[in-house]
Amino acid sequence: MIKLKHLTFEELDEIILMIKMRFDFDFSLYSKASLKRRVERILNLKKWSVFDLKSQIVNNNSFIQYLITEITVNVTEMFRDTNLFKSVIENVIPYLSSFQQIKVWHPGVSSGEELYSFAILFKESGLYDRSFFYGTDVNQQVLDEAKKGIYSLKKMKSYSENFYKVNMKGPFSKYYTVMYDNAIITEELKKRSLFSVHNLVSDGVFNEFQLVSCRNVLIYFQQELQDRVLNLLIDSLCPLGFLILGSKESIRSSAIRSRLRIVDIHENVYQKI
Known part of the structure; x- marks a missing residue:
């Protein structure tokens, strides 16, 4: 059984400070519980120790973009709620x-x-x-x-249901063109x-x-x-x-x-x- 890696909040604070000093990007006022889960996810995806993560922060100039991509939550859909x-x-x-x-x-x-x-x-x-x-x-x-x-056609079918639930006239399909398995929003x-x-x-x-x-x-x-x-x-x-x-x-x-x-x-x- 693979043992999942976990952070202490003290280790998280050290990482936040390192990111701030190295990249001038401040995570200190993000929700600590949410941030801790996202950083632990990186450790387990990469099979890294806390030392490995700190090494990336210090030595990899482009690492901040990876961190932003992995730490910020990007959950969205068309006509959500x-x-x-x-x-x-x-x-x-x-x-x-x-x-x-x-x-x-x-x-x-x-x-x-x-x-x-x-x-x-x-x-x-x-x-x-x-x-x-x-x-x-x-x-x-x-x-x-x-x-x-560009969004998958599978997603667009779900978005179409949301569109009609909002009681708009449509058709929804006039707002995108289909290419293979994707839908492209019109110019x-x-x-x-x-x-x-x-x-x-x-x-x-x-x-x-x-x-x-x-x-x-x-x-x-x-x-x-x-x-x-x-x-x-x-x-x-x-x-x-x-x-x-x-x-x-x-x-x-x-x-x-x-x-x-x-x-x-x-x-x-x-x-x-």
């Missing part, structure tokens, strides 16, 4: 329709499925031609996947999107947005970092802009809650006051 999209159609789209230009930001965009979901939703709602979509992530590898917009849907690296931990406001959707990201941060990132997201909104966090997130800080009006308490949709 259909009740959220129904809420956006009902509570957000009518208000956004009054804007001449709409800028949408998806921090933690991963491989792009959520951004393209919103692009399709805006297309179906008649807002696409006056909108622009920004997708950011710390992980360059998933951003490259997002730019390509029409890509032309109003931009994917780039942005680190929520260390980077600041870079534009003013009418809508920011940041789902399933904050849950991997400690409270202090959650609050810092939430303030960054709110600062990135125009007056009366919308912040979407999704049902799995929550705002604990009363000071941060005071900056927002609740639009949908179940799906954690807010409007900047």
Whole structure:
């Protein structure tokens, strides 16, 4: 039987400090339990000791990109959590329709499925031609996947079911072309999107947005970092802009809650006051 390798929290703290000193990338305010699981996964995949991992950090200049890819969680799908999209159609789209230009930001965009979901939703709602979509992530590898917009046909069949559950007209197939076992998002849907690296931990406001959707990201941060990132997201909104966090997130800080009006308490949709 293979004995799985485990880290102590003291060893984890040492590794976090080494990464910070070597690559100036700060994992110190990520959830320790989640981070510990991800680093242990690397040790067991590579069959490394803690010493081997530290050696890679010290001696391998490109190792930070591998760490980011393995440590950051990239779970996404198109029209994930259909009740959220129904809420956006009902509570957000009518208000956004009054804007001449709409800028949408998806921090933690991963491989792009959520951004393209919103692009399709805006297309179906008649807002696409006056909108622009920004997708950011710390992980360059998933951003490259997002730019390509190539997903397996098996996944697209599942995404199609989500699409129709949101009660959109479709057909969903008009938003992609088929090549062998893959579906490629149409150029029409890509032309109003931009994917780039942005680190929520260390980077600041870079534009003013009418809508920011940041789902399933904050849950991997400690409270202090959650609050810092939430303030960054709110600062990135125009007056009366919308912040979407999704049902799995929550705002604990009363000071941060005071900056927002609740639009949908179940799906954690807010409007900047």
